[in-house]
Structures are given as C-alpha cells and as structure tokens.
Amino acid sequence: MRWPFGPRRARAAGPDALRRTFITPEGVDLRLELGATGARIAAFALDVALILVILVVATLVIGWAAIATRSELLVILWLIGAFMLRNGWFVLFEMSGRGATPGKRAMGLRVVARDGARLTAGAVIARNALREIELFLPLSFLAAQTAQGTADAFLALFALAWSGIFLFFPLFNRDRLRAGDLVAGTWVIHAPGGKLAADIGPAPDRARRHFSDAALALYGVYELQTLEDVLRGGRPSAVATVAATIRRKANIADDGDDLGFLTDYYLALCARLESGLLVGRRRQNKFGN
C-alpha cells in the first residue's frame, strides 16, 4: 500500500489553499486561515435556527401575555423586537469582542477587517445590511414566483439568476468574500481556540528502538508531519498500515508493537530532520526537495 496521501495532490487542494499572508506590525506572518464555505454556511444556518427559535418562543410568550393583559405596548414590543432580532443579531454579536455570532463561534469563525485594523461599527453594519440582497432578494423573488404562478416565469427566472449572482458571490472569488465583505473590507477567518496537543514523547521507562541511517533517510518533513497526524489521531487501522509500510520499506522485522515502533521512529526521524534544519537543510518530502 502506498503512503496515505501523495504530497503533490495535497499541495493543490490542501489547507494552504485557504491560507493568507497577514503580516503583523511585529513583522511576523500569521498565515491566517479563511473560513471554509461549508463552515460559513453551517454557521449561518445555526444562527438562523437560533433566531427562529427565539422568535417563536418570544412570540408565544408575548402573544399569551398580550391576550391576558390586552396591552398594546406588548404588540409594539414584539414588532420592534422582531426587527431588532432580524437586523441586530448579526451586527451586535459581530461588534462584540469575539467578533462572531453564536453560529460562527460554534464553527470557530470570526469576522476581522482585511487590513487587520479595528473592526468598526460601520463595517459590521455594511457587511450585514448587504445580506438583504444576498439572501432576502432571491427569497422574495422565489416567493413572488410561487405566488404568481407561471405567467411571469421568465421574468422570475431572470430575477433569480440576477440575484443569484449576489448569493453565490463567495464562490466566484479567491478570498471567499460575500458582497457584504467586499463592501465592508472584512473577511471571515477560521481561528478556533484549540488547546496545545500533548508532546509526542517516549515513555521514559521504556528502551527506545534504534534506527539505521538508511531507515531514517527514507522520508522528509511532509511524511514526518503526516506520521504526526497518524500518531495524534490514534486510529489503530491507520497506525497498523503506516507501521507496516515503514517496516517494509526500511526492511525492519515486525515486533508486534506498532504504536511504540511508530513513536520511536517519529522521534528519531524528527531529531534527524531538525538537526538538518540547524545547518540549513530542509528536506521537504521523500523525493528530496
């Protein structure tokens, strides 16, 4: 069996496709990761679901109270509240310190200014107000179409295609910008609050395996980091497959302890490649450079 993923294919559509250079004032490139389209759709769906739940619950409560007290004030409260919920939800949450609605928070996304500056109220309002034409315009054309029947089918179709330009705007540009992002100068990045994964260290009370130079010369950084993923992922089938592949290539006998073997191999390979880094030799992958 081949090494799980070929390096070339991974480079083309891999995680780097969404990475963007972003230099801080200290001169370090943060390599921000843009939010993937799927994650953004999921975040939006989550927000809409939350808004609907709140709206339904509030409507039931206020409706019950309004019937009980016959108060006109409650109806006004509902009208203003519904307006605020529809338009304020995104704006107020994105203006908070987290820069994300609950849906975006759940998906590890946040809204930031493309130039890295402070996210202003004007920018947040602009990006969310444009949702009117991105989403509600196509929806209203759809509603009009179902209401009117087929008499104006061509007109509705044309209108739908026209408004679809705004809806599918993020798919037409490299940075996944919505029309609102474009006008507001913002973009949505993926910055989840992950914990630092544990170090892959050897068990201190166990003797390590020793590997020959030839066995360690097989692989480069790309394979090392794939091995790291396998070890951290801890899927037994992946561990067994990778261990068998390395053993076969390096001509090492199977000693029955796949995980221990891979951990030791990882440490030895990592130490070797790191010492290469110190003298300026970075071996990118198994093909050399």
Added chain:
Amino acid sequence: MTARVEDQPILLNASRFRAAHAADWERLEALVSRIEKRSLRAISDDDLLALPLLYRTTLSSLSVARETSLDRALITYLEQLCARAYFQVYGVPTSAARELGGFFARGWPGAVASLWRETLAMALITVAGAIAAYILVRSDPGWFYGVIPKGLAGGRDPSASIAALRATLYPHASDGLATFAAFLFGHNAQIAIFSFALGFALAVPTILLILYNGLMLGAMFAVFTPKGLGLSFAAWLSIHGTTELFAIIISGAAGMRIGTAIAFPGRADRMDAAIAAGRTAATAMIGAVVMLAVAGVLEGIGRQVVRTDGMRAAIGAAMLVGWLVYFYGLGRRRALAVRT
C-alpha cells in the same frame, strides 16, 4: 536492523521549546479566552499590562518554532493563539458607550454631509417622481391604481368622497395607531436597509426604488388636491413625513454611493473605493433607521395629539430644519476634516 539501546532520551527542539515557554502560552491563552468570553474589563490590571508582552513573546515563539521545529501541532497551536491574541491587542473595539457617542457627535452627521451630492440627486428623483405621478393621475385617474397597491390606498383613491378623505386625515378613534406606527417603522427601516443594499447592484435598483417612492407621493397628492384637501394632506404628511422621506432619501443616497464607488472608483483602487464608500454609507444608513424611529414616534403619538394643520406643519418644518442643521451644520465640518 533495529536494536534497543539504553541511552540519553532524544529531546526534540519542540519538546525543549514546549518545556521552556508553555507556561507563557497558556497564560496568554487563558487571558485571551477570558477577554473573548467577557470583555477587556474582565481581567485585572496586572494581566492587562502583561497581555502585550505575552503576545509578543508568543509571536516570537511562533517565529522560532517555524524555523527550528517540525512539530506541526505546536506550530498550528501557536498560529491560532497568535491570531486570536492579535485581534485582542490590535483589533479591540472601543466601548459601546464611546462608539455610540462618536456616532451621534461625528460619525452620523459627517457621513450624511459627505453624501450631499447623492442626497441631492435622490431628493430630485423623488420630486421628479412626485410631479410625474401627480400629472399622470390628474390627467387620468386610472394611473392611480397602477402606482399605489390596493392594500396601501386604504380607500384613499380618486373615487373617494371629500368626507371620507377628510376622515383619514383627522381620525377619531386612536386605537392601534401606536402599533401601526411601530409596524410602519419596521417596514420602512427594512426598506431603508434594502435600498442601501441594492446600491451594490450599481445603484440602478436603488434609484428605481426612490423613484417609485416619489411616484406614490405624487399620486396621493393628486387624490387630495382636487378635493381641496391638498394643504391639509401636506400638513398631515409633514409632521412625520419630513423626517421619514428625508431618511428614505438618505438611505437611497447611501446605496447610490456604494454603486457609484464600485462603478466609477476614480483614482482609487476599486476595492478601496468600495470599502470607503461602504463604511460611510452604512453609517448614514443606520442613521436613517434612527430617523425612521423618530418618524414612527411622531406618527404614532404626535399625529394623535396634534390635530390642527398649522401645528402639524410647524412640527414637520421644525424637524426638517433640525435635521438640516444637524447634518449640514455639524456634519459638514466633520466631513471636511476627514477629507483634508
């Protein structure tokens, strides 16, 4: 091939690096998480002073880790932590109260004043639409039904009697007027936001929307004027209408600014022009929503209480003068200060 040997355990750069700095990273992570969850005020003064130092330490850890370590989990963690910390150090929004104060003192009037060309254009389009609809409906009342949807007319059409029309201007029962005003506010504010957003489509739909607004205005005048109620209708409309129509015109102007900035960016980069226009226009648009809330109050309460034509017109005129002074007196200075 393999032999087990007892020797010094291999210490990877990553392991040594983690041991030396992990405490700093974890402290920064805890601080950033606390700020994100609550606010900047949720952390102590000591932590606040430590925040930029920890941020720079972690940033330099990231640089070192990238060059000397091959532990991808470590680098990914540091990248994410640095990005989160960056936006708390450099991208912190000011407090809501200060933001709000700045909006009313400078942002809003300044944004509206800088849109004066577009605002003038939208006002002219409204007037042109009103005159056109007036002439059309006067020459052939059939046009009325082409302009005003049946639900909105509410019996105020060319065939209505003088008494019926007069009754709509001075209603006796005041039940539900406040609710109706709240409904109208929501409806109008949504249209204001919509006409702003439509500006992205190169401003053409915004112009059509504003033109249609003018047509409705003219058509209504064409119903009331021949019955001798033109001035009464103007007074009835003006108490909230000066604020409301002004707000609609401004939101149209905001949309037009976006559309023209994208279509004709001038010397600026098209993207930069769009961003500058978008932020200014959004500020003006949210101001228009505030104006519509004021209009809703005037309509719901003011028109119930004030029932004479003179007072209604006076309040409407006073509101208009107030807005003009606020935008073009206070705001113009601000707009000039921004430009130079």
